[in-house]
Amino acid sequence: MATSDIKLLGASPSPYVNRVQIALNLKSIKYEFLEEKLGTKSELLLKSNPIHKKMPVLIHSGKSICESLIIIQYIDEVWTSGPPILPSDPYDGALARFWAAYLDDKWFPMLWELRTAEGEEAKVVALGWLREGLMLLEDAFAKCSKGKDYFGGDSIGYLDIAFGSFLGWLKVVEKMEELEFLDGTKTPGLVGWAERFCSHEAVKGAFPETEKLLEIAKMLQAKAKAKAQAQAQ
Template structure:
């Protein structure tokens, strides 16, 4: 690795935000050093690199930190032109992709976290929210790929694909822990589901997602923690 391309990533194995940065680096074929953070005892480097949010992921490129997963994805795409281009050339398509990536990032994922951390009525409300957001996302995917969906491969994978597979890639673990169906391939999410299935078949994705049992363990731990502190 040349001195001028020293790349490291501060992350946490169960974070979908970190996962999307890892996937982006792997799709581009960029060698990097991975630093797993203990989120209860963050490294001084992490605090130095991300003094504002003190959160992972942080990408460090030649000593310069970049934070916020969607900002990092665009940085990677603009810095390394090799491999797949994560955003299309056309400004309107770029705007659509940016909009829906941020929609999944903020609106869908936040409610998925709520489902994990709540029970009873609060959880029912969050389940309904996710289902409504997924219906909207389905329309979004339809509008983006109005000209037909290309067969996904390692060379044409895009920013929204990376956000989709990092957010929903562990859906089986999520459904096992929650005992409910998040993504309904029959009703709300046929396009999302078929796209996700195709993405999960890519070797890069297979190599980057944490094993099912490890995710189940992490999700159970987070759920128990949240429910315990809510009932105190």
Template sequence: MAVVVEEVKLIGSPSSLFTCRPRVALNLKGVEYDFLQEKWWKKSDQLLESNPVYKKIPVLIHNNKPICESMIIVEYIDETWTSIGPSILPSDSYDRAMAKFWTAYSDDKFPALLRNLTGPVPGDIPEATEQFIASLQLLEAAFEKCSKGKRFFGGDEIGYLDIALGSHFGWIGATEKLADVRLLEKEKVPHLVEWYERYFAHPAVKDVMPTTDELLAFVTEVKSNFTAPAN
């Protein structure tokens, strides 16, 4: 019987926390892949051909077939490589629905909340901080329900919601420094702080998640390119 050699490529950027989502999923499954790095200011022909609709990273290319949007890619990885690594989506239909609900919540809320604290024209910092912490407290309650007393939102192992939230929580350290605020405090969200520390120390995560200093350097690079005079 001929052995089928799978070709797996991921188009993305090391500084993109949405790119980290499929990278973590691939690591959890133990799937080898080629990482094709994009520059945020110059989109490659391969990216434009692979994602002609949104023209955004990340894009997974599996045997020459592109899959776009970070959490759709995560779900595809889980459904494609079922025989290796842990299951990423919960097997129970209710638990799966809750994981997708809180993922939708975090994708809806956190980018705007972070922009309010660090955008080019920051709003009311105390109010924005209060809103951010209120969202964290909702997730604190969600963790207690979803984790069922275990280590991660997904249970004993990292799951779908852990991967989704991790991409937003990666910005917390950089946001705290940029806005000079405290967001993730053990006195207010103790379970979430413990989850955060476990998640970012996990072998599937720690080597692909950009550090706070790397994200701050990325912000500086973005600002310098926006303000640089055109040639």
């Protein structure tokens, strides 16, 4: 299949875009990366995802597929010759989907909110909740990995990608807030997993360095503050 037949619309700082990049790398699929500028939306993006107007969008043979987790499943089903991403066992699949949804709907939005939490009390509450979430994910790792290297077992799977794509931003929040989320005492399984995940061939280089993300985070925070101040006036 020609590379030009597979296009990915997105920007590297987006963990949702990184997910698709990692899935494509795992399957050794060559593709054209159409970089979206942060803060703007290209005409192609608006046309390809008119409902949500969000990246990533995978354009495959002229058809648009939207939403990162849906795209990962699509990639897994289309390119079956590469290593499988979704678990073959129905219960393992249900578990992986459950935790991926938990990360997307609950945990990551709360991590994002932590950066903008107003007041010490709100921050302490959010932080406690986030740490509790990581303990749940530590348990989920034991259950899903069954003593192996990844949530997916011997190789990177659906939940590895869903969670792992947030690790860059997790590090950014750790730096900004001067704290440590993953530590060897409370979440030893996740610490080892995160190291293995980030140094995997399919992942290395898929998301920007922490310093670069940190710059972007500071810029976004400044923008959000300015907007809030303008609205308050």
